[in-house]
Every structure is written in structure tokens, then in C-alpha cells.
Amino acid sequence: MANQNAKGIKRIINAFFFSIAGFRAVWTHEEAFRQEVFLFIVTTPLAMWLGQSAIEKVLLIGSIVLVMLVELLNSAVEAVVDRVGFEHHELSGRAKDIGSAAVTMSLAWAAVTWALILIK
Numbered sequence: 001m002a003n004q005n006a007k008g009i010k011r012i013i014n015a016f017f018f019s020i021a022g023f024r025a026v027w028t029h030e031e032a033f034r035q036e037v038f039l040f041i042v043t044t045p046l047a048m049w050l051g052q053s054a055i056e057k058v059l060l061i062g063s064i065v066l067v068m069l070v071e072l073l074n075s076a077v078e079a080v081v082d083r084v085g086f087e088h089h090e091l092s093g094r095a096k097d098i099g100s101a102a103v104t105m106s107l108a109w110a111a112v113t114w115a116l117i118l119i120k
Helices: 008-029 031-050 054-084 090-119
Strands: none
Touching: 008 031, 008 054, 031 054, 031 090, 054 090
């Protein structure tokens, strides 16, 4: 639990360790995130090689980072929904579906980014 009284550098240090715990949790419990990390590991050297300018390299790498960021948020939504209960509820299903749609949109954005830069 976060220390609400922490200030200054102590708050920043606490936030860092909470973030590490979040990365551990998503790595342990979310196969999709592990797959996206693998995609990042494979595509980053390709982006450095195929991108002809710094902007192209940042766009290629950033599009994959965006996918991982959206997956982190989707995983957080799913964890909260599951915390509330596993029984079927329309709003729970809607929240999970919307999170999944966000991940799909980020993947489509990454694909379009890569295609447009590589086809030019």
C-alpha cells in the first residue's frame, strides 16, 4: 500500500518500487505482455536498421512501446474487474472488451506505422 505521507525523493523512490512490482506482476500473469516484449526485442534492432532518420526510428520503436503501454493499462483494468468478482456482469465484460479494443487499436497503429515507413 502506498505511503500517503511520503514526500519529495521518498515518494519518487516508493513510486519506482511500486512500478517494479507492477512490471513483475504483468510479466508473471500476462502472456500478451510477454509476447509484446518479445516483439519489442525483435523490432527495435530492425527499427534502428530500417529507419532512415531519427524520427522514423522513434516512430517505429514508439509504436511498439505504445502497444506495451496500452497492454499495461488493459491488464490493470482486467485485474480490477477480476478483483470485484468473477461472475458475469455486463459492465465487467464491457470494461474488458473496451480494454481489449484499445490494445487492438494500438497494434493496428503500430502495423500502419511500420507499413507506411517501410513502403515509402
